[in-house]
Amino acid sequence: MRPVGVAGLGLLGAVVFVAAFGPVLWGDQATVVDTGNLLAGPSAQHWIGTDNLGRDLFARVLVAARLSILLALAATAISLVLGIVLGAAPVLVGRRTGRFITSAVNVLVAFPGLLLVLFFAVVFGVGARGAALAVGLAGAPAFARLCHTLVAAVSERDYIAAARIAGVSRIRILLRHVLPNIAEPLVVNATMAAGGVLLTFAGLSFLGLGVQAPDYDWGKLMQDGLNGIYVHPLAALGPGIAVVLAGLAFNLTGEAFAAAPGRVRPLGPARGPSVRTAPVPGAVLSVDDLRVTMPGPVHAVRGVTFTVGEGEAVGLVGESGSGKSVTALAVAGLLEPPVRVEANHLVVAGEEDHRRLGTSLAVVFQDPMTSFNPAHRVGPQLAEVSRFHQGMSRRTAFARAVDRLRAVRIREPERRARQYPFEFSGGMRQRAMIGMGLMGNPRLIVADEPTTALDVTVQRQVLELLAEVRRETGAALLLISHDVSVVTDVCDRVLVMYAGRVVEELPAGDLRARARHPYTRALVAAVPDLETDLDRPLAVIPGLPVDPMSAPAGCAFAPRCPLADDHCRAVAPPLLAGVACHKTAEVRV
Structure with missing residues (x-):
């Protein structure tokens, strides 16, 4: 792995460690009120100072890592799951309905993500839950577009057709045969998107639309430190630096996975033909x-x-x-x-x-x-x-x-x-x-x-x-x-x-030896065998096959047939006695 990948994984490991154990190691320190040391600047005891209740800001930044990371991961998971459902819609509900859903996704992708976040934030209300839903829904169209592209590439593979022949249901084909083969790019993109989601979530809390007191995340800490930023800048910059480092950890890790060396819509049953004649017995x-x-x-x-x-x-x-x-x-x-x-x-x-x-x-x-x-x-x-x-x-x-x-x-x-x-x-x-x-x-x-x-x-x-x-x-x-x-x-x-x-x-x-149609005889003659004269050019069928979009009214082989006449070019020969050719009598067997 390249040094960038090692740095990203190391940084991500540190962020995960702080998120997991921060409340345990620094939780008490983050809640201790010291009225004699309000809004203090950086010191050996308080590395980035204290807040308006004298609580240690560095400890609060470390403790806030858990809620910040959990909310970012939850919003990313919502985007990913909803994106997979929308992107795989043509597989699950059929091509016609799926095309409508895909068109709606394309319209949503055209909207700026921030506008969607703010719109959904207003719809779901202020608070951590509403913010998680807003960010998750706003990110779903991008994942849906990606998933749709990946599913379309996989769904035409023969093993999908084989699963259909086996009678496997659409949902099982999606879960067993499609998703495992597109999981790697989805995970890479989700890892990289988590960094952006973390920043978006911090922005919502900073604007007062996210986490509310008494809970706090990095965005809420930035909001609390904004009023004294000119006197006490680290109160706002400290949690901001934490957001940048955590986002960088997710992005570098995603980039490392994307650069690492490698280790289609299940089709519904064909529309049945109408039955008008009886099948041949036996x-x-x-x-x-x-x-x-x-x-x-x-x-x-x-x-x-x-x-x-x-x-x-x-x-x-x-x-x-x-x-x-x-x-x-x-x-x-x-x-x-x-x-x-x-x-x-x-x-x-x-x-x-x-x-x-x-x-x-x-x-x-x-x-x-x-x-x-x-x-x-x-x-x-x-x-x-x-x-x-x-x-x-x-x-x-x-x-x-x-x-x-x-x-x-x-x-x-x-x-x-x-x-x-x-x-x-x-x-x-x-x-x-x-x-x-x-x-x-x-x-x-x-x-x-x-x-x-x-x-x-x-x-x-x-x-x-x-x-x-x-x-x-x-x-x-x-x-x-x-x-x-x-x-x-x-x-x-x-x-x-x-x-x-x-x-x-x-x-x-x-x-x-007994083929009667000129095309069949030409096809056989074009296959070399042990008796083929190597000093002579190999036999070929002259001309080009018929364009299926403009098949002629008469015999399709007439432009390439040495026996064809005007009647052949005007009238298509029926299949009689095992051969479809007007010139059967002229072909020597």
């Missing part, structure tokens, strides 16, 4: 005419229809921006307004309401580093699923978590369960994420590019693990990937997406 996932629209408007998914049977593995492939991950998020119920999700039906494991799925649905996210809460150990995060859905005790659920880590081939699962996510390698985190999905009895596993950023050896291990899980549990798999090779090796059937639509559906074994 399918663990049945989706008909799924449409996802984002503000803009951006038509991310445009009329996707598919099913996943019991125990079947279906792959979604396509370039980035084709709508694969958005489709997966819609299936998992992880999209909320203003994103609009519509479909004739979207049924997962026989349920239309995602909140009733329990552990029937498991999601393996793309980035395992953000999928786990970094503030909690891995074992308890897995155990939370069983504790919430299956009513297990803490010990039983933890034992289940250890067993699931063992099931996904993590060595020394007992020790690993007590470690934090950053102590796991990338492949281990991904296996642990799969283990979280196996805490219950999933009928469908949605894996959103689970091998991204992993080396080929670890990729193979993760894919083999998914295949093993399917064999042992009978769960179906919806695998999202841009890697044609991965989908070919793992899946039974493949859906190729482009510009938010399914352009071809075919068995995985036919993907390389």
Whole structure:
């Protein structure tokens, strides 16, 4: 720690010591009345003199430290708690009401803090309690703004989405997953704010709006010494110096914490699509005419229809921006307004309401580093699923978590369960994420590019693990990937997406040799293999993907397709016999 931090901590320790033991050590001396020594100046007996009753001012300054510090901490605590509640309002009450609360906070932040303090002081009345409430409420908007920013940054993380999938309530997500990850900056800012609050409180008492006789704090002592400041300046300057030193202690300590090296709104369930057609019998996932629209408007998914049977593995492939991950998020119920999700039906494991799925649905996210809460150990995060859905005790659920880590081939699962996510390698985190999905009895596993950023050896291990899980549990798999090779090796059937639509559906074994859509063939050709001629440029798909805000009326792939004609550009081809292309007859298989 830097010298400034050491000085701040030392000074703060001294202030806390005086506040804790001042009334015990100097309380009697501070109350002794000496009528023969009224308003005396500094001396060896009275370091900063006496007051109008002959009481030792230095002792009174030391005794006043307790009330001054307690009131400052109480006001800071009020600001912090109220700021957290207001800042996390979008999490607790929903985005629409939360937006109104956030707007009100922004208006209050625009007002000078001193005006708010004086206004609330008049409202709550003169006295220590009213002053504490006034200062606490006046400081709440600044904390609310900070908390809102921090919560927004955290709430979009995958581990928040994982908690939602587990069915964890909003309040529990806030307390367990959000607040622990924003606690450090909040504590640092609260420590620094305490110094300002101390000064504000002293100012209120100095103006006569704070502590009232016979009680006294540093501000009240400054007020009492004001009348004789020209004759006896230390009577007012002594408590003022105490305020400065205590405020400096809080600020230096906060600065030291802020400079020290390091050691998102829980989303509500997506608005369910309206049900107008019956789901496919025997399918663990049945989706008909799924449409996802984002503000803009951006038509991310445009009329996707598919099913996943019991125990079947279906792959979604396509370039980035084709709508694969958005489709997966819609299936998992992880999209909320203003994103609009519509479909004739979207049924997962026989349920239309995602909140009733329990552990029937498991999601393996793309980035395992953000999928786990970094503030909690891995074992308890897995155990939370069983504790919430299956009513297990803490010990039983933890034992289940250890067993699931063992099931996904993590060595020394007992020790690993007590470690934090950053102590796991990338492949281990991904296996642990799969283990979280196996805490219950999933009928469908949605894996959103689970091998991204992993080396080929670890990729193979993760894919083999998914295949093993399917064999042992009978769960179906919806695998999202841009890697044609991965989908070919793992899946039974493949859906190729482009510009938010399914352009071809075919068995995985036919993907390389029997694809009929020009986009599918171009996608396969762009993947190098051991027979690729290294002396020639790698194959690429010409042109750029379609802008989802201005999708063409005809075939979206037409601007990049060598077979396209005017009819292709004007009329969108329907998905017939597993392919959406007007030129199917011209494609040689």
